Amino acid sequence: MQITKIEQGKKRQDRANVYIDGEFAFAIYLDILVRHGLVKGQDIGEDRINQIIREDELGKAYDRALRFLGYRMRSEKEVRDKLKEKEYQDFVIDEVIERLKKNKFINDSQFADSWVRDRTNLKPTGKKMLELELKQKGISESIIINVLSRIDKEDEFELAQKLASKRKFEDLAPEVRKKKITDYLLRRGFGWDVIKEILKEESVNE
Template sequence: EVELSKGKSRELRKQITIYAWDRLLNFLTYRERSIWECKMFLDQLYLDPEISEKLVEKAISNNFVNDERFAELFVESLIAKKKNSTEIKIKLFEKHISGKIINKVLAEKYSAEIEENILTENVIKTLSKYSGFSDKEKIEKCLNYLTRRGFSYYEVKEKINELIMSPL
């Protein structure tokens, strides 16, 4: 075993902190991250928890990490991918975003009109996916598939009936 002097120990700790900060900044350059994602990333570096916490606080104070900004961008990207509000909430909870921020961002970004459009597009896409089946099977499979993905059974059923009654 090798004994480190206090001076060497401090210098080594300083170098580790600089290295970890550089790694965190590199991690943040690819896309917006949540605070939890940053903590998990630093945990993978096997740092002293005190160093990790200081680095996350430094990133927050420099506005490199912001859960609300992350949630806004994440919701916008999921809306573009035609995800419903239930799926979006689940994904945000997985990223450890607070319920307060989730509700605020969804209220701002996810209107009833957007929800209607997403439901319509998903129903049309799913019905065409099952086009080889009889109408009854196609409707049943569409209902099951979309309710598993978080859409309301009654809203999906209503939308299917609306689309079947009108020409596509």
Template sequence: MKIKSYKKIKGNEYELILDNDVKVRLYDDLIIKHELLLKKEITKDRLTKIVVANDNLHAYYLALKFLGKKMRSTMEIKNYLQKKEFDQKIIEETINKLIKENYLNNQKFMESYINDQFNLTYNGPEKIKQNLIKLGINEDQIVINKDFSEKIKTLISKKIKLNHKLSTNALKQNITTYLIGLGYRKEDFIDELDNIKSNDKSLIKKDYEKIMKKYQNKYDSFQLKMKVKEKLYQKGYTPDLINEWIEENL
């Protein structure tokens, strides 16, 4: 086969036009390496090998561009190249090359990810750990040596301000659900939780009045008392406080 002409496409890619009007896209690295500017003749087998080498180079350049945006895990690069429909062998060779050249390093990626999560988010250690596992980091390799105590205090303080109308128990449950959802373990914040106290006697008066207004004309005295107890208990008041309040007011 003869090479009729070259056409620059973009960046460092060129299109080779053969005498049978077949068009082949190649990087200039390979054009120079194989002296295709000088040798106008090329066999089918040789062209096939060059095209395979070009696919490898294309995967490598795409991976570098993807890595240029931010650090990535090995799994992220693998998934990215799979979406680009590269052959598995090419993906493995590309990843090995990137690791060898230190563009890919799961340990450094993990450390960077933990620092970013700690400094830029309110995510707790368990959520960070699970995110890293999803990104292909082995659980046994994950070590998070960060002090989350100040973050926990800040989060609890915000939740108290937003939910100041909740009873002590309801507020604690609300905060517990919220912090566990963010990836904190209960033992991480149990001491802070124990220090939380709402003005339950003031709050129960308002809730009691709302409940009475809603149900006092729907039940007889005994059923009304049971309904009021049920609703106050659902709001997180202790049985002792509920009984005390009902005895004094109902």
């Protein structure tokens, strides 16, 4: 088999179309073309073609992952799920993930820190909710324990107290008010230990 034509892509100028024996064979990134030294008139075997196509598939998957990471920080699971959604093969996904880790584009510890910080600033929730959200993002148990251990119990209590006070439960009967506060704080991801302290304070203030 012989390369009979190489032309730059019309829509994407970072890619090249390669023709073999007069017919379009494949499209690849220009850097792969240069790295393999492909030129018109060159003989090429099937094994080498497969190797080049494999490298190009990795390049496309890596670019897709970088675009996905461009919107906000992502967990490893989020990136894996996105690439699976685009139907990349498992070995391609594994190699892309390793490359992203090596280049420090994904780091689950940093992601967990950022997630907790952003949630605290933008939409405060209790540790139980944060734990659930991080698990859904595929964060390991050890990382979750580490990042949530930095949240002081007193700070969480004050946050729950502040959120509950905004709900205007003061005019309700005591038992109704306590139930409303309990249900609300449970929905916001606070644990029973925090809620009990809030209810204890409510009883003192009755």
